[in-house]
Each structure stands twice: as structure tokens, then as C-alpha cells.
Amino acid sequence: MSQPTTQSSSAEELDLVFWDTSAYRWSPGDWNQWRYIPDGLGGEIGIRFGVSSGFGTFDWNKGGKAPFGSVNDGTGASSFGKNEQVGLASTSVNAVRMTANREFTNAHNNFTVELDFSRYKGSKVGGKDGVAGANTFIGVSDIYAGLTYAKTTVTVTGTLADGSAASPAGWKLVNGGVAPNTAGGNQPSAQLSLVNGVLQGTSKPAPGGMANSIDTVLGLVRLDAAGYRTLHLRHDLYPVGGNRAPRIDNSGLYVASAFPRKPPQPAKPPPIDLVVVIDTSVSMRDEADALSQTIEAAIAAAKTKCPSDLRVTYLGIEGTFKKTRFDNTVRNYLTQTAKVDPSSLRGRTSADLEKLPEDQKKTFDPREDGARAIEDVATHFDWRVGASRSIFFLGDEALEGGISVQGQDQEDIEAATRAIEIARKTGTLVHTYLGTSKFSSDAKKHDRIYKEIEGEFARVARETGGKPFTSKDALNGFQAVLEEVICGSNPNAT
Secondary structure, eight states: OOOOOOOSSOSSOEEEEEOOOTTOBOOTTOBTOOEEEEOSSSSEEEEEEEOOTTSOOOOTTSSEEEEEEETTOHHHHHHTTSGGGTTEEOSOOOEEEEEEOSOOSSSSEEEEEEEEOTTOOGGGGTSOTTSBOTTEEEEEESOBBSSSSEEEEEEEEEEETTSOBOOGGGOEEEEOOOOOOOGGGOOOOEEEEEETTEEEEEEEEOTTOOTTOSBBOOEEEEOOTTOEEEEEEEEEEEESTTOSOOOOEEEEEEEEEEEEOOOOOOOOOOEEEEEEEEEOSGGGHHHHHHHHHHHHHHHHHHHHHSOOEEEEEEEEESOOOTTSSOOSBHHHIIIIISOOOGGGOOOOOHHHHHTSOGGGTTSOOGGGOHHHHHHHHHHHSOOOTTOEEEEEEEESSOTTTOOOTTOOOHHHHHHHHHHHHHHHHHTEEEEEEEOOOOOOSSHHHHHHHHHHHHHHHHHHHHTTTOOEEEGGGGTTOSHHHHHHHHHHTOTTOO
8 A cells, every 4th residue: 555645845945826716706506617717827727616426415605605715825824835845935825715614414425626727827837738747736725634523535536638547656745834723723733644646634733733633734735747637636524433424614725836946146246346546646656566566465355355346447647657557547548448538638737737837837746636537537437337436546645736835725625526526426436545745844734734635535535435544554555455445335345
């Protein structure tokens, strides 16, 4: 004799779509008549009720309820996805419920349910249209477990697409979990068994359930790939221990289709475009060397701390530093690579300086036009679509042409304000780094000028969402600063 077929748990993680029973209602003339229920896949499943030969018909409406659609069915929904069904999920567990509270006149009673899959969209779940297959489940809940005063057996037979008889040998049963108490204190707890196509309750409760439960949990039978055109479910009800004759007590019938759940895909790291812009006056050579030597290690460390799809571009303002990363200028990149009209750039050139009278030539250095470089890069750089935009500006003088021996002036402040406005308008974060510089031999004057410039560098960073740094932050090397810049540019970093 075959042993009961069960599984310790569902073998796969599956998303189930149950048939849509919301519009199903029994009509008095429905005995032995096909009615069709949407299968949730774009097709339909036929259902008809009958009584086996030798048994009299009965009136669903006499003291009870005729079959009806139950959306997100009570016992089914609360039992589903637990116990052996862990790994199964669904947005709505729908059933056809059969509720008749009157007793039958005979001790052994019977009714049948037939399912027709000729209109079923099995191809949607990897099978064939017109037949139920390996990703189709049928199930019952709340049938009498046979432990108290009644027992129900559900014998499942059927036909294949060619009309031959179905075999239950490849079917697998998975039991759900305990359902909450119903009226009268009954807690559907008994697990089901499946032997030779016969579903019935057992004396084994689902974990946490009560012994000697009147009713069973939700049991789902997964069919195999043979291809079933019809299934026939014969419900036989028996009294137990000489008790009163059994009744149909709110049992549920379920049909569902399964989609293998795709494992969650790792989130793609966010794209980040980081443009490192440096003042190319001689005093910034040390920073150019230090940054070039540590940037690879910083990028590698940042991949672990704050993964991103990072593109880094290194540009000097009106100059370059040999044997460093800074082998291209802001102007050359924007006009040659980004194809920007040179006349649209705000940054000044040495030619602009030569046009000035001699007494004004010492008022600015084009290589130290930090604010203008920020404007030009924020406006004209070839940012990738969807990428986070960041600029890391390194300098050691005031932001409008440098040369700060007399201190920061109003032009420097206004230039910083324009850079902030453009960065905000273009959605660009600006990180700043203020290096060391000698502004005056007078210590107090030097400190005053340094603090003024430091304040403007910090304002540009903070008001654009970036981070400000100074040479003090790089005392132990540039790597930590660069890691903060990279992670500070990452919208996913915390």
C-alpha cells in the first residue's frame, strides 16, 4: 500500500495566483451544470457540482448556504504559507466555500466537484494551455478530520488531455498552518494526508495546533506535468463513533497557479560622476602628487564602504602637473571632449591677463579661478544621464583669481555665491579642500585671511550639499579625505 505523500516544506519559493472567485454564486439550476471562474491568468476554470450514483441530492439553501466565492478566504488565508507551505506566497487566497448547516438524513453522504481546465492558461506558468500541470495546485480546507464526530475523504481522479485516466503518483501534498478558532471553539489544526489520490485528515496537528481538531488545515496538492484536462473530487462524509450524521461544514476548495519566485536582484550601485578640479599654481603641486598617489586605494576602499558606478575625471585650472593625474585642463576638456563653445566659459586665461594694464596684472591668477571653474564644470561637463554630480575643488587662495595678500574681498564672496547658485541649479555637490599658503608674514594678518578664505570654501561646500576639508584633514595622507569625498557623493551612503 502506498504511504502518505507529504513534504516537510515547499521545495521552492513560489508566488501563487489563486482563481478569482469574487463573482461566483450558486444558482438553483447549477446541479451538473458547468460554471466558469477566471483562473487569474487570463483564462477560466470550469466547476460543476453533482452527487454520486446511489446518493440523493440535497438542498444547499435549506438551513445553510449554497457554494459561493470567498476572496482572501478566512481559513485558507490564515493557514496558507505556514508549516509545510513556507516559501509560498500570494496576495489573495481565494476559495469556493460550501456551507450547509443542516444534517443529512443518511449516515454516509456524498457530493462531487468537477474541474474543467480546457480554458486554463497554463502557458502563463510554464505549462500548456487547456491542461493543469506541474505549476497548478488544488486544495481543500476545513474538511472533517475524523477525530471527533465526522470524517470527510476527498478522492481525486481525473483525465489527461488524450482522455486517459490520471495517475496521482506524481502529486505532492503540502499542509498549511493552524487557523484561528471558529465558532464553537473549533481550531482547524489537523494535517492532511494524500494516499493514492485520497485526501483525508490525520491525527497529527499542525505545529501549535490542538489535538483532536474537528477540521483540517489548508492542504494544497501540487500536480505533475502529465497535463490534466479534468479533475473529479468526490467528497464522502461519514459519522464517527456513532455520533449524529455529518453535515457539510464550511469546507473550502482552492485552485492556484504558481510562478517560481525570482531571487531579489542586488541593487545596482548608483552612478557617480566626480570631477576633481585643482588650482595649478606651483604651491598646489604637493596636493596634486599626494592625491595622484592615493586615489586608487581610496577608490578601492570606497567600493566596500559605499559601492558606486564611479567615474572620476581630473582637471587642472589653466594648467597641468606633469607625472600626476592632472594632465588635462578644465578648458581643454570642456571644449574638446564636451564640445563646448569656448566663448561660453567663465574661466579666464593667461591671454585675458595679458590684456590688462601692468598695474592690474597682479590682481588675479587664471590658474586660481576656483569659483569660475566650478561654474564651468557644473554647467558644461558631460555628466552621464542619471549620475550624481560632484566636484572636488582643491585650492589654497581666494576663489576669484587667488592672490590674497590683502585679504579676501567682495569679488571673492560674490564669485563664491555665483558658484553656489550654479551648482544648486545643476544639482551638483561641491566638496572643497583648502591647502596651506602664506598670506602674510604677520601671523595675525595671516590667520585672519586664512579664516576668511576657509569660511568661503566651507560655505561653497555646505550650501551645495558637499563637505569642506583643509590641510589639517590630510595630515595622515589624502586617502581618508578622498574616501569621504567619494562616499559623500554617493546618494545611498549613510
